[in-house]
Amino acid sequence: MASIQERKKNGKPSYTAKIRLKGHQPVFQTFTRKTDAVRWASQTEAAITEGRFFKTAESQKHTLSDLIQRYIRDVLPRKAKVYVEYASQLKWWEEQIGDVRLSDLSTALISEKRDLLSRTITNRKKQMSPARVNRYMAALSTALNTSIREWEWMEDNPMRKISKLKEPRGRVRHLSKDERESLLAACKDSVNNHLYLAVVLALSTGARQQEIWGLQWSEVNFETGFITFTETKNEESRSVPLKGHACKLLLEHYRIRRKDSDIVFPSKKNPAVSYDFRNPWKKALVVAEVEDFRWHDLRHSCASYLAMNGVPMRTIAEILGHKTLSMVQRYTHLNAEHLTEAISDMNRKIFP
Template identity: 50%
Template sequence: MASIKTRKATDGTSRYTAEVRLKGYPAQTATFKRLTDARKWIQDIESAIREGRHFKTIESKKHTFADLADRYVKDVLPGKPKQQSRQKMQIEWWKERLGAYLLADVTPALIVQFRDELASGTTCRHTKRSPATVVRYMAALSHAYTICVKEWGWLDDSPMRKVKKPRESRGRVRFLDDDERQILLIACKESRNKYLYMCVILALSSGMRQAELMCLKWPDVNLKDGYLILHETKNEERRRVPLSGLGLELLREHAKIRRLDTPLLFPSHTNPHKPLDLRSAFEYALDRAEITDFHWHDLRHSAASYLAMNGASLAEIAEVLGHKTLSMVKRYAHLSDGHVSNVVASMNQKIFGGNV
C-alpha cells in the first residue's frame, strides 16, 4: 500500500511525502518537490522490494568495505584455521585500499585498479606479486564478497563476478632424474639427521606435502595393511595414502624404536610435541649432492612425475596427491605421452587389427 501526503513549506511551495507499506517489510518514506517524482519513487520502491533489491541497496549504502573486512575476519576466518593468518593478511591488504568506500561504491573498475597495483608493485609499500599470488588475494576477496551477498544480505551481487583473474603460469615441474635421485638419497643416508633419509623416501614414494609428512601421528598409520590417513591437508579433506616398498619397510623399522613421549612419528629433538624441522639437513644434503634449483616441495613434483612416467592417468595422480581437480596435475601430462600413445595404439589395434 502506498500513499502521498502534501504539505506546504515555509516558502509557500508544496512538498510531497511518499510512503510505501508492504506486509512483512518496514515502511519506506521519502519527500519530493514534485508529485510526479513521488509517484515514480513509489513505483520503483515497490518493484525493488518485491524483487528483493531494495533493502540490499540500503545495506550497501550503510556499510563500508571496512565493515565487511572486519566482520569477515572476526566471524568467518576462525572457521578456516589453516588459512586464517594468510587470508587475514590478504583481506587487510584490500581493507587498506577499499576500507573507506561504501560497499555501494566499490565497483569492478576500482577493484581492477588495485588488482593491477598488486600485480605491478607500483607503490613503494610492496614488491611485485606473481600472477599466482594475485589470484590468491582475489580469491580471498571474492569469498568475503560471497559471504556478504549470500549470508549477510549487504549486497545484491558481488563486484568480483566482473573482475578477471590474471593468468597463472603453467606451474613448476622440477623433478629428480635417476642420477640425481640416487646421489641425493646417498647424501641423505649419510646425514647426521637420522630421520632425513626416511622422510625423503616417504615424500618421493607417496607425494605427501612436507607439513602432511612431518605432522604424522602413529594412530593414523596402519603398518599391517600399508596405509596412513592424513587428517590435516591443504584442501581440508581427509586423505588415505597407500604405503609400500622401501618407505613401508623403513616405517616398520622406525616403529620398533618409536618415542613413547609423543604421538608424532618425527618429533623435534627439543620439543617432542612439535614436528621436526629438516630444512637445514635437507639443504646440506642437496649441497653435498651438488643438486641445484631444488626444494623440498619438488619431492612431491618428483613423485607425481614418476607416477606419470609409469603410466598413471591424471585422475590417478590427482587422487594420490589429494587434488580436487585435474587442473593442478595437467603440468605432468607430457610425461605420460608414451602411455597415452600406447593406449591409442592398443585401441586402434583392437578396432582395425593390422589393416590400414
Template identity: 50%
Template sequence: MRYQAQVRLKGFPPQNATFNRKTDAKRWIQQTEAAIREGRHFKTTESKRRTLAKLIDRYLRDVLPTKPKGMNAQGRQLTWWKKELGCRSLADVTPSLLAETRDKLHQGRQPATVVRYMAALSHAFTVAVNEWEWLEDNPMRKVRKPKEPRGRVRFLGDDERHSLLSACKASDCKQPYPVVVLALSTGMRQSEIMGLKRNDIDLKRGYITLHETKNGERRAVPLVGHAKQLIQQLAKVRRLDTDLLFFSEAKPSAPIFIRSPWGKALREAGIEDFKFHDLRHTAASRTKRDNQPRLYTLADNI
C-alpha cells in the same frame, strides 16, 4: 511544496521518502514495491548504509577465525583493501573501482600475489551476499584476474633420485631418508609428512590418514612397498613423550627440522635447483611415465 511517500507491505517494515515532485514520489513507490517483492530493496539499502570497512571488520571478527591456516595472510590482505577502499559504501564499490585498485595493487607485486589479495576480498563479498544479505552480488566476480605465469616444474631423473636417496641414507641424521622415501612414494607434502602421528598410520591395512591437508579435507593415502617397511621399522621404537612419527630429538613434541640435513644431502648428491616440494612433482612425473597408479609403482621401485 513537498511530497511524502510511504510504502507499506505486509511482512515488511514501512519505507518512507520525501520528494519535491509528485511524479518522483509515485515512481519511487512503484520501484520500491517491486524491489521489496523481488527481495532486492533491503539489500540495496544495506549496501548504501554499510561501508567496505564494516564488511571487512565483521569478516575478520566472525569468519577469519574459522580459517586458522589463512588467518595471518588473509588478515593482512583484507587490511590492505580496507586501507584503500574502506571508507566507500558497498554500493559504491563497483567492478570498475575494484579494477582500478587492482592495478594499483599490481605495482611491485607478482600476479600470483595480486590473485590472492583479490580472492581474499572476493570471499568476504560472497559471505556478505549469501549470509548477511548486505549485497545483491559479488562485484569482484566481474573483475579480471591477472594471468599467472606457469609454475616452476622440476623433478628428479633416475640417476638423481638414486643419488639423493643414497646421500639421505648416509646422513648422520637418520630421519631424512624415510621422509624422502615417503614423499617419493606417496606424493605427500612436507607439512603433511612432518605432522604425521603414529595413530594416523594403519600398517595392517596399509593406509595413512591425513587429517590436516592443504584444502582442509581428510584423505587416505596408501602405504606400500619400501615406504611401508621403513615406517614399520620406525614404529618399533616408540617414545612416550611424543606421538609424532618424525620428531625432533631436542624437542620431541615438535617435528624434526630437516632443512640442514636435506640441504647437505642435495649438495652431496650434486643436485641443484631442487626443493622438497619438487619430490611431489617427481612422484607425479613417474606416474605419468609408467602409466600406473603412483602409490604402488613408486613404492615398489624406490
C-alpha cells in the same frame, strides 16, 4: 502502501514519500519536487515487494572494512588451513579500499586494485605472480559471497565480472637419478635425524609438504600398509600405500617414537606441533648441489617416476589426490614410451 506528504518551510515546499507495507519496516524519503517523490515511492515499493530494497539499504550502511573485520572474526576461525593467508590478504584489501561503502564497491575499482597487485614487488624482489594475485582475488570474493548468502549485506558480487589473470602452466621439476642419489645422501648425513625419512616418504607417496610434516601415527596403518592423510588441501581424506623402503624406515622410527606425541615428526621444543624442516632441507640442497628445487618438487618427482613407469594418469591423479585429470596431464610426456607401446600393440592387432 505509499503516500506523499507536502510541507512548506519559508514558503518552499517539500514532499515526503512514506511507504508502509505489512511485514516490512516503514521507510521514507524527502524531496524538493513532487515528481521525484512519486517516482522514488513507486520504485522503492516495487523493490520492497521483490525483496531487493533492504539488501540495498544494508550495503549502504556497511563498508568493506566492516565486512572484512566480521569475516575475519566470525568465519575465518572455522577455516584453520587458510586463516593466516586469507587474513593477510583481506587486510591488504582493507588498507586499500576499506572505507568504501559496499553499495559503492564496483567492478572497476576492484580491477584497478588487482592491477596494482600485479605490479607489486614482493619480499623476494620479484613482481607478484598471476597465481598469487588470483589468490588475493579469491580471498576477497569468498568474503563477499558470504556477505551475500549469509548476511544479506549485498545483492551481487562485483567480482563476478572480473577475469582471473592467466597463470603460466605449472612447472614439472623432478630429480634426475644423480640428483636423487646426491640429495638422499645429503639428507642421510644431515644433523637432523628425521630429514631423510621425511624426504623418502615424500618421494614414495607423492604427499604434500604439510601432509608429511604434519603426519600423525593415527594416520599410519602398518597392518594394511596404508597411510591415510586426513588433513589434505581439498579437505578429503586420501589413502596411499606405504611400501618398501619407506615402510621399513617408518616402522623403525615408530619403535623409537616419542610417547608424548601422536605427531610422527614432532618439534623438539614443543611435541604438540610439527617439526619445521626448512633449515635442514635448505642445507641438504646446498650440500647435494641440487639447484632450483623446492620441497613441493618431491611431489612432482614422485608423479614423474610413476608416469615413467607406465602408471595410468588416472591412477597418478588418485595417488596425488587430484579430482580431475587436468592436473596430471603435465606428466603425460614422461609416459611417452608407454603410449608408444599401446599404439604399436593396437596397430599390430588391426593391421596384421
